[in-house]
Every structure is written in structure tokens, then in C-alpha cells.
Amino acid sequence: MSKAVVYTLLATATIIFFKFLSPLKHEEQKGSFNRRFGYKILERAPTFDPIVTKIEREVEQIKQQQKIEFHNNKVVIPGVDLGSTTSVYNVAETYQFLTSGGKLNTTLRLMILFPLLDRETKDGFIVFNELESWIAQRSLERLDYSTQTELESKDEDGDLSLSFREYLPHLTENDIEKNEMTHGEAGWWRERFDIADSDHNGLLNFTELRDFLHPEDSKNPEMLKWMIRDRFKRIDDQEIKGKLNFNEFEDHVYSTYENYMDFETNGVDVPKANDKFAELDVNKDQFITPEELLPILPYLYPGELAYAKYYTCYLMNEADDNEDKQLTLEEMLNHEFIFYNTVYADGHEESDDDHDEL
């Protein structure tokens, strides 16, 4: 493979990474779409086009390779012998979709993707569910990929699972003995680890590790409850004893819920704080327990799938010109930009502190 090809690819990726950093600028907003909220969704949205994901990963690999070669003193400047890249296949595959200017031909890409999305009823229209299932698929792939990467980078003994030690090798015996439960300390990690380890064998396999890394996307109810308890603990201006009274609910939980509901229902169907409180408080003791909060969890700590839904709403909202709640190829091509307009959070390493509320 020639250097020119790969440089072009690198340039493409750079353009995708940096040029699109200001989303929403190029499109007029419609309806009750909330700008701050829109940013949040775009930050978390998956990449619409798998080929872009491939390019990103390619670039990531090249960077890693560069780092290794740099450490071995083989490379002095950030130029690489790209003949050494392993996934030539991906590059070649990408190459056919580039314009003569070396950018990804997004028109061509959307024409290719359209029939893949239009699959529940092949009628030339993409309805909400078709778009959502496509995006959810991208989201889940990303989740699996980041889990796999983490697993591979830490699995010292190659048994395809992580021990607590493998995950946190820097902890000293003393740290572990002290078992400090404050957020981010050994005991806190230990508890999170043990809850994710659903078969209690002391190791996290792929599924358990994914729950551990992304509790908000977990299907393990214990993991979800742990996450809520943990967030409750970190509401520090009040004495919250593991459950919320109405004021705490209103101050720390409701506004987040309200934002998402507002977005999802276009402002039409947003319950009032006291009504929602009464509904969630199943045993009517005037407190909301972590368990009682589970039904609205996707609104409080949206995971990949919740964001997939919001991102679908966003794309529909932006591209459905005739407002018939479905997208034609023409409508998508009219709004090409928004489908290639994700803001790249760095590898989507979800930090535990990037939620506004709670």
C-alpha cells in the first residue's frame, strides 16, 4: 500500500475528528429542541457509519504503532512506514468510498447504507424503529469493542477474564486491607467488582466486565441498584440514608428526568414532580428507594441504548423535512452532514463523574 493512500486516510480521519467539532451550527433547529441537551446527545452518540468507525480504529492502531516504534527509537518524526499496518484490508475497503479529494464520499455512503436500514418493510422509507435499531446496533458494537479492548489490555494470564488484581494492579496490599469505601478507593472498587461478578468466581468474564465498566448498560439488577446507591451516597448536601424524600427527589433527580422526557415527548407528556414521585413511591412511605427508582433509570443515567434512542429522535427531528415521521434517501442526502457529525469523546471512556445530576 502506498503512503499516499494512508496519508489521505489519516487526513480524512483528522477532518472527521476536528472539523465537525461544532455540531448543530450548520442546521437550523426545529421544534423544542434544546441546544445544550443536543450537545450532550451528540457527545454520546455512536458513529452512524461503520466505515467511519473503521477509519477511527485504523488511525488508533497507527498511533499505537507509532508510539511503540517511537519508544523503540525506530521513528523520529510522526511519519510511519504504513506498510507495517496490519489491517490493510480495512484500508483498501475504505479507499473505494473516498472522493478524489481524499474525503469520505458521504453521499455514496448514505446511498449504500440506506437499503441496509430500510429492512423491516423494504418500502423506501426509514421509520423510527428502523433507524433506532441501526443506531442501537452501532452502540452495542462500541460497548463490546471498548470492553474487549480493556479485557485484552489487562488480561495478564490470558484466561479471557480479569481478576481484581489484573484490573487494578497498582493497589497495594495495604490499600486492599484498609478497604476504604470512598469513591475510587480500594473498597469501593472491590464492591463494584464483586457485584459485577455475578457467578462469584472472583473473575470478570467479558459479560461481567462490560457490566462492571458500564453499569448503566447492565442487565444485572444488582449492578443497577449498586449504581443508584452509589449516586445517592454522592449527593452530599443532605443526609440521604439510601433513599430520597420528595425535596431530594425534586432537587437531584427530577430535573434530569424532566429534560429527557421533554426531549423524548416533545414537551407533550412530562409528568409533574409530585405526580412522578407518587407514582414511583410504590409502597407510599414518602421515600424513593433505589429499587423504586429503577423504572426511570434510563432517564437518570442513560446508557448506550438510551442514547441510541435520543440520537434517533435527534436525527429524525433534523432530517424529516416533510414531517411524515419517516426518512427517504432524499431527506437523508439533504442532511448528509448531521449523519456524519458526531462529536468524538475520547474513545468513549465513560468517567464516573460526567453526569450532571446526582
Ligand SMILES: *[C@@H]1O[C@H](CO)[C@@H](O)[C@H](O)[C@H]1NC(C)=O
Ligand atoms: C460521490 O459519489 C456519488 C455517487 O457515486 C457521485 O455521484 C459523486 O460524484 C461523488 N462525489 C464526489 C465528490 O466524488
Ligand SMILES: *[C@@H]1O[C@H](CO)[C@@H](O)[C@H](O)[C@H]1NC(C)=O
Ligand atoms: C460470564 O459469566 C456469566 C455468569 O456469571 C454468564 O451468564 C455469561 O454468559 C458469561 N459470559 C461469557 C462471555 O462467557
Ligand SMILES: [Ca+2]
Ligand atoms: Ca485474566
Ligand SMILES: [Ca+2]
Ligand atoms: Ca465471574
Ligand SMILES: [Ca+2]
Ligand atoms: Ca419524511
